[in-house]
Amino acid sequence: MEILMIEDNEAVCEMMAMFFENEGWQAAFKHDGEEGLEAFAAAERKWDMIILDLNLPSMDGMQVCREIRKISQFVPIIMLTARDSESDQVIGLEIGADEYVTKPFSPLTLIARIKAMHRRANVDHSQVQATDDFDVLTDHVKISTITREAYLDGNQIESLTPKEFELFALLAEHPKQVFSREHLLTRIWEDPYYGDERTIDAHIKKLRQKIEAVGPQVIQTVWGVGYKFDDSGVEEK
Structure with a gap:
């Protein structure tokens, strides 16, 4: 695995470098937001995972995340935050981070999160041949977990992040079944x-x-419970 870690605390980087090496992973470390973004943009297909600190010099993690998502919708991003504000964490997820880890964190916890993200990460579309085989089919939606493509009435739903795709596929695979937030966290x-x-x-x-x-x-909200997929009310074209 090739990891780009954008973190201004050099002690944290040195610590994680040892853990990454122990896993047999290659890692590059940037201590500045602009430098980190430049490193990603220079070789976007190289990176399998981005570890991104929220508080960075020159360009903060929020802006770096936004810019990375303009380049790639698929590379997994784990955001590191020392802030206790729940709103900061939610904003980070809304702008494209796949999840966050709050500082101080256990290196083993971060390694476990990286492994889980990597197992479910989006495949590189340039290495996948187009297929007409869809393993999730409803009246209006078809999804291929091989090509990681989703269509609504023949129109592709574009730029789904890994977590968004997994959520959509799980919900669509069980039409009208209500999933609690806790259940979705456990499954995804x-x-x-x-x-x-x-x-x-x-x-x-x-x-x-x-x-x-x-x-x-x-995708429907079931108030007080969670979410469900239901395309029964979609009008036929």
């Missing part, structure tokens, strides 16, 4: 997850925006 994040359940709300919000860009909304 795999490893024990101790973050706020608003993580799910942030991802659902972005997913809905991308669905609405091509057609009617098919």
